[in-house]
Amino acid sequence: MSPQDEASILANGATIKDMEGAAVAYVADLFSVPVIFVKAVTDIVDGEKPTAEEFLQNLVAVTASLDQAVSQVIDFINGKCLSDL
Incomplete structure (x- = not known):
């Protein structure tokens, strides 16, 4: 990790870096x-x-977690306007 990336992560309280x-x-x-x-x-x-x-070790657990999280996000945003979010 570059010093700039590390400084940005620390300054923003981030725990991960998401390039995609x-x-x-x-x-x-x-x-x-x-x-x-x-x-x-x-x-x-x-x-x-x-x-x-x-x-590979984490794929099954992550897939199950995403399944639950996506359902919760859809329930939360369903029927709302952007200004409500």
Whole structure:
């Protein structure tokens, strides 16, 4: 992790870094399109375990968590205007 990334993470109280979502959010902002992300962490790229091994180890649990989280998000936003969110 670069010193700049680490400083930004610490300054914002973040616990993860999301590169794919940042790209989607950037383009959505360019077109003034609202966006919401529901993501889960399967592996720690800078962690001690090999990334592929950790990913496979966590995939089932993450999939179940996402299933529940997506249902909750849909229930929360269903029928609301953007200004209500």
